[in-house]
Amino acid sequence: MKITIASGKGGTGKTTISTNLSSYLAKEADVVLADLDVEEPNSKLFIEGNLIFEKACDKMVPQWKKEECTLCGNCEEVCRFNAVIKVGDEILVFPELCHSCYACSELCPTESLPMMPQKIGELKHFKTENLDFVEGRLDIGEEQAVPLISQVIEYIDEKFSQDTIKLFDAPPGTSCPVIEASRGSDFVILVTESTPFGLNDLKLAVETMRVLCQKFGVVINRHGIGDNGVEEYCNAEGIPIIAKIPNDRRVAELYSKGELIYPKIQEFETALKQIAQFVGGVK
């Protein structure tokens, strides 16, 4: 079972919910949590575990071999992303712009642009007493999150069995990285806040899930801090509200220290139970 935890905007409590939910579920089941917010991974701050595996993640980019190159310019013409250009009698490759489509490489008449791996980030696998945790971390200045996210998902698919509950902490927003983190999932939990910002972002996230034909439901975090807009919207659209987590300064304080919330705050644990029951029933 794969569950993605997403939100239209950052700071709605997505990480709080995924870390707490995974720890809560791990009491009774095999659980792996993956932090796919590769630009800002910080689930690790809430989970103490031992590093059991790490590897560099690469993407494939062409590398110019000048010996056989006839300077025909075909590669420059072929690349739609301006990642390879001909300057004088040299071919320059800009790895940040490359989408690894292989076109320049495979269409080069002299095989002068072999695809080579280039590091874009890291994958780390930690283990706590009963929870596995995997994070992807993009190197600073790298522009493309998607290849790294897909490698983390691949790693999890390989390493863990069908019966393991897989929780994906998705990046914020509604663009490519979120799609990559959501599309293979059985269910998406959208975390939002009951404010006009939360509502605006939730609507965008809902549109995205509908395009992807994803099953999804909403968790309202910091309930009571704003207005009723989110609830009214969900009711009107027939979107299930899985749980409402009350606004509580103590949650913010525990969060600020990097501590888990549910062992200390009863209402939070109740909400996790509701989420667990709901997703259990979705299958």
Next chain:
Amino acid sequence: MKEVVIISGKGGTGKTSFAASFAYLEKENAVIADCDVDAANMHLLLEADFRYQEDFYSGEIAVIDEENCINCGECKEVCRFDAIHVIDDQHRVDPISCEGCWYCSRVCPVEAIDMKTQKVGDFYLSMTKAQSEMVHAKLGFAAENSGKLVAKVKNEAKKLTLANKKEFLIVDGSPGVGCPVISSLSGADLALLVTEATVSGLHDLKRVYKLVKSFNIEAACIINKYDLNIDVTKEIEAFLEEEDITLITKIAYDETFAKALSQAKTIIEYGDSSLKTEIEKSWQYIKNILRS
């Protein structure tokens, strides 16, 4: 013209509330740009009127002409993005997976593949309730290239600021450390880092500052919710000192942010509060830095 970009690495630090409040204070003397195109929110607080809209095209997707396609499978063979599938004995492109690389169209023996430009979002110019002009955008769902849309928002906002001889350009930056935030930072005079006193706030501050530093942009910082965790606040202050980042102010945990938001008001309009005074002073301080 002086440009300040407000960024936070992580969301939920109050970044947009600060940006909107500064914009409200500066009135028609500033141009506003919302570069958080993935989850644009500023228009709600500043009552943008969406007076001008333009489609934003970027990237392309492959479209197979089924009449001419001979189902040879060449395209599927070369596509590295698993975007071509055989459905009901016909090769078809999944538009969400297609990266628009053109490889398939170059190898199709019967030229049955067309590349079509895609609308990926909307670009807007608005007047706000603060009487300032605002440049913003909305990225379509399942779209990519938000970096390009951010760059467009930034460039148009810059042009507008110069053309109308405004003193300040206030930019609500993009989240993360990837392509969009790089686009939103480029060319700024000052990066205002809004962080909060949480372990993840500090962690993200350090990551995003690396980026700011690599662009050689002067940085200043506001610590929000500093009283949530005094120890982390001290760590943040130590970090700022070490990196020579100006600390503008520290702001206590305050539900006024959410309350003002729920009425679609900036902190400045919401009524007199210590928070309002603090934000007014902060903006003055930031202006002094920008002018010096």
